[in-house]
Amino acid sequence: MSGRPQVAEVAKPAPRRIALLGVGTVGRALLERLRALDDPRLPLGLVANSRRRLPLIGASSPRAWPDALAQGEPHDGSGALPGLAPGDIVVDATASAELAAWHPRWLRQGLHVVSANKLGLGGPLLRQHEIRALATDGRHYGDAATVGAGLPLLRTLRELRAGGDRIGAVVGVLSGTLAWLFDGYDGCEPFSARVRAAVAQGYAEPDPRVDLSGEDVCRKLLILARTAGYPLEQAEVRVDSLLTPALAAAAPDHVDAALAELDGPLAERAARTARDGKVLRYVARFDAAGARIGLEALPADDPLAVGRGCDNRVAIWSTRYRDRPLQIQGPGAGAEVTAAALLDDLLRIVAS
Numbered sequence: 347m348s349g350r351p352q353v354a355e356v357a358k359p360a361p362r363r364i365a366l367l368g369v370g371t372v373g374r375a376l377l378e379r380l381r382a383l384d385d386p387r388l389p390l391g392l393v394a395n396s397r398r399r400l401p402l403i404g405a406s407s408p409r410a411w412p413d414a415l416a417q418g419e420p421h422d423g424s425g426a427l428p429g430l431a432p433g434d435i436v437v438d439a440t441a442s443a444e445l446a447a448w449h450p451r452w453l454r455q456g457l458h459v460v461s462a463n464k465l466g467l468g469g470p471l472l473r474q475h476e477i478r479a480l481a482t483d484g485r486h487y488g489d490a491a492t493v494g495a496g497l498p499l500l501r502t503l504r505e506l507r508a509g510g511d512r513i514g515a516v517v518g519v520l521s522g523t524l525a526w527l528f529d530g531y532d533g534c535e536p537f538s539a540r541v542r543a544a545v546a547q548g549y550a551e552p553d554p555r556v557d558l559s560g561e562d563v564c565r566k567l568l569i570l571a572r573t574a575g576y577p578l579e580q581a582e583v584r585v586d587s588l589l590t591p592a593l594a595a596a597a598p599d600h601v602d603a604a605l606a607e608l609d610g611p612l613a614e615r616a617a618r619t620a621r622d623g624k625v626l627r628y629v630a631r632f633d634a635a636g637a638r639i640g641l642e643a644l645p646a647d648d649p650l651a652v653g654r655g656c657d658n659r660v661a662i663w664s665t666r667y668r669d670r671p672l673q674i675q676g677p678g679a680g681a682e683v684t685a686a687a688l689l690d691d692l693l694r695i696v697a698s
């Protein structure tokens with residue numbers, strides 16, 4: 347017998363499994379990142395779209411998943427996910443309202459949630475309160491991808507408040523799609539062609555009207571405002587939509603044709619703005635007096651006008667940034683940055 351003390355074998359906890367819901371622009375890019383990272387702490391347990399699901403036993407993003415998913419089990423698109431256990435992580439890379447309502451339920455089941463879907467925290471205020479209340483005692487809710495596609499906006503607001511700051515106001519360009527559409531737009535080219543290009547770039551929502559109506563920006567503004575200590579409901583935000591009534595009412599398979607409705611009015615507005623030496627930006631803002639969102643003509647050297655491409659740019663006034671705001675700028679849409687933000691949240695959870 348050796349003189350070494352006898353140590354009882356401690357069973358290693360099973361690694362958390364990831365259930366990825368949504369394998370479109372963002373979900374696919376996340377699968378690529380997971381495969382490249384090949385971290386044994388991040389095995390996939392399930393991949394699903396709205397029609398099929400594929401249970402994967404401990405695999406890390408197999409190359410052949412698209413074919414395998416096409417042959418997978420039928421899936422009804424709901425948040426009832428077989429085979430998951432407390433400690434596993436659900437990644438919501440969809441824009442589904444139905445799944446957003448599952449976020450608090452998943453947390454109650456002891457699952458962690460990582461979301462690119464803004465309807466969890468940017469939907470009804472009550473749901474946001476529920477999620478925040480449930481994401482405690484070791485249960486995590488990753489929200490980095492929901493605003494600014496991972497730019498350090500929510501994190502900064504939390505840190506400012508944790509340090510005793512009161513947030514006075516937030517003003518910014520919060521849509522990557524709309525930033526890209528208005529960057530350099532002088533009215534010479536059909537606006538509808540630019541919208542199609544933004545969809546092809548992977549910046550737009552599954553239905554681009556959600557960007558053009560200001561709805562996507564409104565969800566982000568609500569998430570920012572609530573994180574900043576302003577418990578706003580959607581009805582309290584004044585939103586100026588870019589949609590024409592016909593485009594708003596178009597059936598989903600007629601949206602593409604109806605986009606031409608935008609060409610005349612927006613070309614005229616852009617040309618007038620350019621003649622005045624200004625640029626158009628879709629700006630969102632809130633402070634103690636209220637919240638509003640809409641297209642503004644800004645001087646070309648305005649701090650909110652300097653971003654390029656799909657950049658978001660946000661100015662934050664707080665107790666310590668009273669005279670000149672803290673400003674955060676960078677790409678605010680796109681598969682790569684968004685997937686990276688989801689992965690950052692996943693890594694924070696497995697490291698906790």
Ligand SMILES: NC(=O)C1=CN([C@@H]2O[C@H](COP(=O)(O)OP(=O)(O)OC[C@H]3O[C@@H](n4cnc5c(N)ncnc54)[C@H](OP(=O)(O)O)[C@@H]3O)[C@@H](O)[C@H]2O)C=CC1
Pocket residue numbers: 367368369370371372373394395396397422423424439440441442444445462463464491492495522548549550551552678679680681684
């Ligand atoms: N694109 C971007 O730059 C950014 C996007 N986001 C957010 O990421 C989310 C996804 O966006 P994106 O990847 O561009 O969208 P896509 O339309 O490219 O992909 C959506 C995916 O979700 C799936 N899906 C829809 N409903 C369900 C459901 N009920 N259950 C399971 N899967 C479902 C779709 O499956 P099917 O094909 O079967 O319909 C599809 O695979 C959105 O909430 C968006 O706001 C956030 C930051 C940036």
Ligand SMILES: N[C@@H](CC=O)C(=O)O
Pocket residue numbers: 492494495520521522523524549550551557562678679680
């Ligand atoms: N459609 C959104 C995607 C990121 O949230 C945008 O354009 O900003």
